[in-house]
Amino acid sequence: MTNISRSPFTDEIEQAETPCEFSMPHFTYFKRDEDPKKHLKHYRSVMILYRNNDDLMCKIFATTLQGEVQDWFYTLPPQSIRSFNELSLVLTKEYSSHHSIKKKSDHLFNVKKNPKELFRDYVKRFKAEKAMIVRCNDSIARATFQKGLPVNHLLFRKLIMKEDLTLADSVTLVKKYAL
Structure with missing residues (x-):
């Protein structure tokens, strides 16, 4: 059984303050049968103004996960994600089999x-x-x-x-x- 109250983010990320000028943009949700790289690209483009705030990038990204992917996210070991790059790598590794293959x-x-x-x-x-x-x-x-x-x-x-x-x-x- 997963302890959903224990985040995979480090305490530093969890305790980081959200900038007062931050307004939640509209995101598409990531579902397990989609291309994680495509979702990350979309997310980065929407969050372009905040890309230098790694803590915010992590915390907000977690809200774009839906269904089984969100369940998977909370199975990650507590304190295991220290940066948005780590989160991106873990997500891509887990869901890379779902990316669309470009055909010629x-x-x-x-x-x-x-x-x-x-x-x-x-x-x-x-x-x-x-x-x-x-x-x-x-x-x-x-x-x-x-x-x-x-x-x-x-x-x-x-x-x-x-x-x-x-x-x-x-x-x-x-x-x-x-x-």
Whole structure:
């Protein structure tokens, strides 16, 4: 059982006075399934005027934790957090598996139409994967879309004959010939 009255912060942090001019900004809450680095970046940008007040940065950051993350925070050993950098490292280490992985255009080579999958479902799935790629190269997207189709299908042959197609053109052909 966790003693919630015992903070993981040092006494110095706990006893530090909040500046009288401090007004609580609006924060997004951090939940365990989010990217901790993204949350820390947001927090630092909102707290930019107070970034030199390490004690305040720690105390206020604790209020941005929600649900299981807040429960986890109170399982940290008492007096174990001496600075905002330490708090950031502990949080990042604990929740780093939840950060979003940036995918590149070549990730789309893994997206192939399953034999029993409808073409419209393949198109939907391909578009969803493409949407997760920032600045996706259209030439690679078109080529990977085509490569994901069965080679013995009429549509594959039509796509391969038209080299100057965009991905949008390819999707339009799928709708015309395969759905």
